[in-house]
Amino acid sequence: MAAIALSRLSKRFAPGAPPALEEVSLEIAPGEVFGIVGRSGAGKSTLIRCVNLLERPDSGRVEVLGQDLMSLDEAALRAARRGMGMVFQHFNLHARRTVAENVAFPLEVAGMARAERERRVAELLPLVGLEAKRDAYPAQLSGGQKQRVGIARALASGPRILLCDEATSALDPETTAEILALIRDLRARLDLTVLLITHEMAVVKSVCDRVAVMEAGRVIEEGPVFDVFTRPTQPTTRRFVAEVIGHSVPPGTLSRLPQPGPGEARRLVQVLFAGPHSTRAVVSEASRDFDVDMNIVSGRVDEIAGEPFGVMALAAYGAPDKLEGALGWMRSLGLHVTELGEAA
Numbered sequence: 001m002a003a004i005a006l007s008r009l010s011k012r013f014a015p016g017a018p019p020a021l022e023e024v025s026l027e028i029a030p031g032e033v034f035g036i037v038g039r040s041g042a043g044k045s046t047l048i049r050c051v052n053l054l055e056r057p058d059s060g061r062v063e064v065l066g067q068d069l070m071s072l073d074e075a076a077l078r079a080a081r082r083g084m085g086m087v088f089q090h091f092n093l094h095a096r097r098t099v100a101e102n103v104a105f106p107l108e109v110a111g112m113a114r115a116e117r118e119r120r121v122a123e124l125l126p127l128v129g130l131e132a133k134r135d136a137y138p139a140q141l142s143g144g145q146k147q148r149v150g151i152a153r154a155l156a157s158g159p160r161i162l163l164c165d166e167a168t169s170a171l172d173p174e175t176t177a178e179i180l181a182l183i184r185d186l187r188a189r190l191d192l193t194v195l196l197i198t199h200e201m202a203v204v205k206s207v208c209d210r211v212a213v214m215e216a217g218r219v220i221e222e223g224p225v226f227d228v229f230t231r232p233t234q235p236t237t238r239r240f241v242a243e244v245i246g247h248s249v250p251p252g253t254l255s256r257l258p259q260p261g262p263g264e265a266r267r268l269v270q271v272l273f274a275g276p277h278s279t280r281a282v283v284s285e286a287s288r289d290f291d292v293d294m295n296i297v298s299g300r301v302d303e304i305a306g307e308p309f310g311v312m313a314l315a316a317y318g319a320p321d322k323l324e325g326a327l328g329w330m331r332s333l334g335l336h337v338t339e340l341g342e343a344a
């Protein structure tokens with residue numbers, strides 16, 4: 001059974017306005033960290049708010065842990081919402097409450113007795129590394145510490161699901177990495193399912209198992225993070241992926257490349273290495289076997305979801321048919337070879 005099953009969700013905020021969501025269907029498995037990425041206005045916030053029905057879709061079905069949320073009455077919906085914690089971009093802390101009081105707030109609202117609230121807060125603060133800040137006020141905390149409070153508060157009612165709405169977008173890269181590591185750690189320790197939305201592919205790369213890419217209210221691509229990064233099929237996804245892995249070759253570099261000799265052609269290509277061939281000496285093999293010269297213009301090796309992955313720009317020189325043969329051979333190994341324009 002999926003932890004979250006969204007089926008054909010549609011939402012329009014005003015008649016005639018473009019749809020904020022259009023027929024969005026997603027299934028998120030228990031224990032997954034699932035990312036939704038998209039530009040501003042793509043519909044990510046609307047979608048995540050539909051998961052706990054802070055926003056009601058016009059049509060479609062929202063199932064969480066097997067429960068059809070749209071069929072619940074107010075009381076049952078409140079109970080279902082306690083099974084889902086939410087973390088916000090701007091933390092949404094009460095300035096005049098201490099860390100402990102902020103974390104305890106949802107428990108207070110739910111009517112939990114003070115002694116039990118205190119016991120629960122004493123369990124939660126060490127989970128997010130904030131025992132020492134128990135009595136501090138938000139203004140005395142760094143951004144990362146504020147978000148740790150936000151996370152502890154989201155976990156107060158012992159949810160099985162954590163919804164993160166741009167949880168790291170207000171943080172610097174180092175703090176972002178810490179918070180993402182904390183989310184992954186909590187996922188494992190508390191057996192959580194995490195749904196997060198972000199406009200940053202770097203967040204997806206470092207924390208998610210699967211990802212859906214949204215554009216204009218629709219999911220345009222979806223899959224395991226490694227697959228989406230190494231074989232993006234949609235132009236928007238390619239642009240997102242390029243932000244993280246990069247592939248551009250500086251124009252100055254191109255103009256300094258040697259011209260092809262007589263009878264030679266030059267092909268400028270980007271090669272994505274992923275999986276079993278990522279460590280094979282493909283460039284030297286292709287050069288030797290097809291009698292071409294390959295000049296590495298740029299390159300980088302990385303890891304996504306624990307799998308090796310590389311991207312390289314090559315200027316290849318040789319007889320046109322030999323070049324075609326070499327590039328075809330590389331493709332036959334499963335490498336993703338794309339022209340960077342500029343055929344000579």
Ligand SMILES: Nc1ncnc2c1ncn2[C@@H]1O[C@H](COP(=O)(O)OP(=O)(O)OP(=O)(O)O)[C@@H](O)[C@H]1O
Nearest residue numbers: 013019020038039040041042043044045046047199
């Ligand atoms: N409460 C609302 N009333 C009217 N229109 C809304 C409302 N909330 C969102 N929209 C519109 O719905 C579309 C999707 O917005 P949404 O906030 O879900 O996108 P997003 O991908 O989360 O973008 P951002 O990162 O900027 O929040 C946008 O066109 C937005 O203007």
